[in-house]
Amino acid sequence: MLQQNFNSLFQKYNQDISLQVKLWLEIKKNHSSKKRHYHNLSHLENLFEELIPIKQEFEDWDTIQFSIYYHDIVYKTTRSDNEEKSAQLAVERLEQISYPEDKIQKCKRQILATKLHAVADPDTNLFTDxxxxxxxxxWEVYxxxxxxxxxxxxxxxxxxYTNGRKKAxxxxxxMEYIFKTSYFQNKYESQARRNLEKELQILGK
Structure with missing residues (x-):
C-alpha cells in the first residue's frame, strides 16, 4: 500500500520513473533499519490508516501524504535534530519532484511540528494528532x-532512559488535552491518559 500510494502521489507531479523508484527506495531503506523498532514502515501505515477515513477534512491532502512519508526519514536516538534533518531532506526531495514551493514549505512546517506537537493549522493538527x-x-498495543x-x-x-521517559x-x-483536534480527542484522549498513567506506574512514579 505504501509504495503504490507513493507512486501515485509522485506521478501527479513528476513522470521520471527512475527518480520515483530512487526516492521510494530511500524511504523504504531508512525506515527499515534494524535500529528502528517503532519508527518504521508500520508507523507510516498506521498514520495512513488513521487519516485516510478523514482525508476529506484536509485542505491539502497531498502535502499531508508527503509529510507522512518524510517526517521520520531521519531518525537517530542519539540526536535531537531528527525533525529538522527530516524536514531538510523532505525539502530537497520535493524540489527534485518539482512540487510547488508553497506546498514544500507547508510540508516542512508540518514535519517540524512533530517535534513539539504544538497547536498549528487544522491540517497540521490532524497530522500531529x-x-x-x-x-x-x-493497552496491549500501547x-x-x-x-x-x-x-x-x-x-x-x-x-x-527511565528518567527521560517519565518526564515525557x-x-x-x-497538558489540558493530549490531542489538539476534537476528532482525536473523542477517539483516543481517555485511553491515552490511562495508558500513560499505567506506564508511569510501571516505571515507578
Missing part, C-alpha cells in the same frame, strides 16, 4: 509500542 494516536490504542521505543533507545542505561509521559499528562 495521528502521529500520537498510538498513545490512545488498547505496551508493545513502549517496549519498541525502549529498544530504539537501548544505547542508554535504564536509569537514564508527565509532559503529556500535564
Amino acid at each position: 495521528a502521529d500520537l494516536s498510538i498513545l490512545g490504542k488498547s 505496551a508493545t509500542y513502549y517496549q519498541q521505543i525502549r529498544k530504539e533507545y537501548s544505547i542508554y542505561p535504564d536509569f537514564m 509521559l508527565q509532559h503529556f499528562l500535564d
Whole structure:
C-alpha cells in the first residue's frame, strides 16, 4: 500500500520513473533499519490508516501524504535534530519532484511540528494528532509500542532512559488535552491518559 500510494502521489507531479523508484527506495531503506523498532514502515501505515477515513477534512491532502512519508526519514536516538534533518531532506526531495514551493514549505512546517506537537493549522493538527494516536490504542498495543521505543533507545542505561521517559509521559499528562483536534480527542484522549498513567506506574512514579 505504501509504495503504490507513493507512486501515485509522485506521478501527479513528476513522470521520471527512475527518480520515483530512487526516492521510494530511500524511504523504504531508512525506515527499515534494524535500529528502528517503532519508527518504521508500520508507523507510516498506521498514520495512513488513521487519516485516510478523514482525508476529506484536509485542505491539502497531498502535502499531508508527503509529510507522512518524510517526517521520520531521519531518525537517530542519539540526536535531537531528527525533525529538522527530516524536514531538510523532505525539502530537497520535493524540489527534485518539482512540487510547488508553497506546498514544500507547508510540508516542512508540518514535519517540524512533530517535534513539539504544538497547536498549528487544522491540517497540521490532524497530522500531529495521528502521529500520537498510538498513545490512545488498547493497552496491549500501547505496551508493545513502549517496549519498541525502549529498544530504539537501548544505547542508554535504564536509569537514564527511565528518567527521560517519565518526564515525557508527565509532559503529556500535564497538558489540558493530549490531542489538539476534537476528532482525536473523542477517539483516543481517555485511553491515552490511562495508558500513560499505567506506564508511569510501571516505571515507578
